Structure formats: structure tokens, C-alpha cells
Amino acid sequence: MGSGSASMADHGTGAAMPGTHPGTDHQVDQHQEHPGERVYINVAIILTVVTAIEVAIYYIEAMRGILVPLLIALSVFKFIAVVGYFMHLKMDDPLFRRIFIAGLTISASVVLALLAMFWTEPTFFR
Amino acid sequence: MATAIESQTAVTAHGAGHGQEASHGHADHPPTSTGLDHRKMLMWAFLASDTMFFGALIATYMSYRGRSEEVGIGPFPHEILDIPYTSVSAFVLLMSSLTMVLALAACQKGDQRGLRVWLFATALLGMIFLGGQWFEFTEFFHEGLSLQRNMFGATFFTLTGFHGAHVTIGVIWLLTLLFISLRGGINKDDSLDVEIAGLYWHFVDIVWIVIFTLVYLIPYDEVEGAAEHTEGALRLLPVTAHYLGSFVGL
Numbered sequence: 001m002g003s004g005s006a007s008m009a010d011h012g013t014g015a016a017m018p019g020t021h022p023g024t025d026h027q028v029d030q031h032q033e034h035p036g037e038r039v040y041i042n043v044a045i046i047l048t049v050v051t052a053i054e055v056a057i058y059y060i061e062a063m064r065g066i067l068v069p070l071l072i073a074l075s076v077f078k079f080i081a082v083v084g085y086f087m088h089l090k091m092d093d094p095l096f097r098r099i100f101i102a103g104l105t106i107s108a109s110v111v112l113a114l115l116a117m118f119w120t121e122p123t124f125f126r
Numbered sequence: 127m128a129t130a131i132e133s134q135t136a137v138t139a140h141g142a143g144h145g146q147e148a149s150h151g152h153a154d155h156p157p158t159s160t161g162l163d164h165r166k167m168l169m170w171a172f173l174a175s176d177t178m179f180f181g182a183l184i185a186t187y188m189s190y191r192g193r194s195e196e197v198g199i200g201p202f203p204h205e206i207l208d209i210p211y212t213s214v215s216a217f218v219l220l221m222s223s224l225t226m227v228l229a230l231a232a233c234q235k236g237d238q239r240g241l242r243v244w245l246f247a248t249a250l251l252g253m254i255f256l257g258g259q260w261f262e263f264t265e266f267f268h269e270g271l272s273l274q275r276n277m278f279g280a281t282f283f284t285l286t287g288f289h290g291a292h293v294t295i296g297v298i299w300l301l302t303l304l305f306i307s308l309r310g311g312i313n314k315d316d317s318l319d320v321e322i323a324g325l326y327w328h329f330v331d332i333v334w335i336v337i338f339t340l341v342y343l344i345p346y347d348e349v350e351g352a353a354e355h356t357e358g359a360l361r362l363l364p365v366t367a368h369y370l371g372s373f374v375g376l
Contacts, residue, residue: 034230034231034234036231037228037231040224040227040228040231041224043224044220044221044223044224047220048217048220048221051213051216051217051220054338054339054343055209055210055213055343058209058343058345064345067344067345068344071339071343071344072339074339075335075336075338075339075340078332078335079332079335079336082223082328082331082332082335083328083332085227086223086224086226086227086324086328086331087324087325087328087329088321093162095160095162095167096162096166096167096170099167099170099171099174100170100173100174100177102174103173103174103175103176103177103178104174104177106177106178106181107177107178107180107181107182108181110178110181110182110185111181111184111185111188113185114185114186114188114189115185115188115189117189118189118190119189
């Protein structure tokens, strides 16, 4: 408790943090500017191409064997691109990232737990 | 006790110091314990909780995937899902995320015309998506799919319907911002208002990215394959246990 309070106090004054300005916070230094329009357009082009790839591989019979993991990987890529660049989580304050990742982790755990329960139930697919 | 009071004072001072935070054009929020704007913090907390909400709906959909085929009550997903049509919807929503972020960039630069144009474009793309969803729902209903018809109908309409409701709220929010902007109420210093609306809008986009993959793109015969693999693996367990038991002489 004591050490936590002390570290909080240090964090608050910002005096003891190397590489920070007195009276401000280290988060200010970590905080980067939003990217410009060019970056946004490039990200949108990449997302469009990835979506086109997702739809294309859906129709390719030869891809059936690896279709599900590939689709999930592409979906995760798109998810991270939107959250990181359009929602600015990549360059915004780390606290926002932690809050969102906490929710996402619980959400993913719920999905995985339910799927594990249902998909390992022997009578489920009968 | 004294330490606690000191730390609280320091935290308050930290908040005040962080009042000058480079929060993208919105530096004049009241001092907070984190030094970050409460509204943005609230939005991220809401999005984290909404992730759990959609996680539960997606988990329910996935858990009941293939159930309707088992029972034999159609229509079944592979009979009525239209991938090319939904791909266009996905593209429309993806582009609306681009126009939303361009609206924010315009606002941060003080470009009022750009802000209005991109806000309008985002709301329009959102309405096109909703129109597409309405058409899809109507088509499915005419083909006999409803909430009560089978497990696919119940889980599909619940999941995509709640997503559509989120998009509807987003469109109303964007049109409200556009209206306020037209009355001259949004300037460079208010860019956080646009950013928070943008966070919500991008969230509905990422939810659709997940729905598009899990509901539409992953083929339904893959589920049968997964079922066979699961059953095969489950059958292997007692055989393996018996083999191991006899091996160690139990």
C-alpha cells in the first residue's frame, strides 16, 4: 500500500521519472500525434485488399483445408488495423489500450469457454 | 495516513498538470486523477463492456452453429446467405470507417467543410449498410427464416440485429454532430467530440469484421468436419485410456 501510494505520488509529480518534464506526466511523452490522411487512406486500401482476399479464398476449393485458420488470421489482422490506426490505440495513451484489451480478453475467454463446452459435448452434433 | 493524503494530493496535482495533455485538440478538460479526459475514458470502458456483450452473442451463435441442420428445420445458412451481397456491405462499412477518421482529421485541422462532408459521407454509408441489412432480413424472412423458426434464425437475427441497432445509434449520433456542425457548434477545440463518436463508429466496424468472418465466410460444411474430428478425438480418449491402463497393468 505504502509503496503503491509512493509510486503513485512519484507518477503524479513526474519529478522522478527520467525523460519526462517536471509537472507533467510520462504519458504525455508516450503520446504520439494521430497519423495523417495519407496513412488513413493507405490503411483503408490494405483493409479493402484483405477483404477481397477473404472473399476470393472462400471460393477457391483448393484452399478449403486451411480456409478457417486463414480467414480468422485475416480477420484478426483487419481488427488490429482498425483498432490500431483508425481508433488510434497504437499511438494513444496506454491506459486506453489496457482497458480495451481487458474487455477483449474477457470476451474472448467467454467465447472460447462456451465453444469448448458445446463442441466437446458428444451429443451436440447428433 | 499522511502518505495517503500526500499521494492523493500528488494525484490531484498530476491531474491538473495533465490538464495540458495533448489530447488532440481538446486540452481544456477538468483535472482528472488519470490526466485523461473522462469522456474518452468512459467511451473506451463502454467499448470494452460492449465487446463482452457481442462476445456473448457471437459465442451463442457459434455454439448453436449447425444445430438447425441436425434437427432438419430449414432454411439453413448455406441455402440463404449471400456472400457477394454481404461482401459489398462489409466494404461499405469499412469505407465508412475511413470517412469517419477523415472527418476527425478535418476537425483537428479546423477544416469545417471537410468535417461536414466526411461526417455526411459516414452517415450516408451507415444508412446504405442499414438499407442492405433491411433488404437481407426481408429476403430471409420471405424465405421462411425468422427468430422462432430454428436456432440459426434465432441466433443470426439476434446477433446481426443488435449490430444493426448499434449502427442505427451511430448514424443518429453522426447526423446530430453534422447538425451541430452546420450550426457552427463544432470547432477545432471540440475535436474530442468527433473522436469519441468515431471510436463508437469504428467499434461497430470491427464487430462487423468478426461477424462477417464467423457468420458468413466460414463454410458450414467445415462445422461438420469439425464435428467429425471432435467425435473422433472423443472416441480416441476411452480407447487410449484402456490401452494405457492395460499397459501399466491396471
